[in-house]
Amino acid sequence: MKSPYTEIQKFNQWWLWILLLAVLGLPVYGMFQQIILGEPFGSKPMSDFGLVLFFVGTLLMIGLFWYLELRTEIDKNGIRVRLRPISSESFTWDKIDEVEIITYGFVGYGLRFSSKYGTVYNTRGNKGLSIRLKSGSRYVIGTQNPEKLKQCLLGLKKSGLELNLGGI
Template sequence: MADQRILIYKEQQRFKQFWLWIILLLAAGIFWAGFIYQVLLGGKFGNNPTSDVQLTILFALMGIALPYFFYRMKLVIEVQPGELRVRLWPFHMQPVTIPLHLVRSFESITYNPIRDYGGWGIRWGFKGKAYNMSGNKGVLLFFYNKKPLLIGSQNPRELFEAIKLAKDLKPDL
């Protein structure tokens, strides 16, 4: 039988930082230019050009695969009765499940991603672990026996309310 769990809240996030996409696309553009100039047009790209085979491999990895990887990366947050699920694709094949009975308290916060956690993604900092993709708002979970966990959100108020509701409900089994 299919898993018919009650979904209280769901959010999907992607990298939206303009500066990140500028850097990625500029780097990819260099490899595109090199590939077109050297492999397709027969010139020599740079002072000490690499072979066409090596440049083609670099082009495939840095000019196509890296931007595609960042484009496809996404953070999915789901709140279900008694649990919170977080999945940062492609790093998690299955969601990380956080049983809400282990959460002592939680609060909606505004934070500094760089200073507090060292950036975006799956991050570890002095303040604990964070799952975030963009922005500077989220819900901070405090546990009974481990460091806090930040879940970055574009809708922190709704996530907070969903966690509050789900904490009081029994998980579906």
């Protein structure tokens, strides 16, 4: 069954990619200077093999950012969130006490743990779906489409699903 709400977010902020490419420039420049030109890179140069490992590690880190994806799905069964390849959670409606669309303070990007918000899944911005479980656990899932998310939740409530929508 297709979810009535699906949102896929990637880390595609221009400034992040400029920063990552700038970081990649360091081992590239170091390899060029030390391996190609034969001049030591820095006052205490690492080995050629170390520079190559630094380059490969930086490429792997950039590849991880390229691969990271925050996927949120909401339907009559519940809410599913996945930060590929790091974590995933699934909440059925009978375990959820309240959901609410909130504006929150900056907590960082990716998977974060906050004393104020609980577990936070975020790629950018400050809007998100706050989930409070009956167990007391709290989660926030960042969104770039708060209006579409609100309409989905209101539609599920209209269809007869027992939802506590907080301030929505």
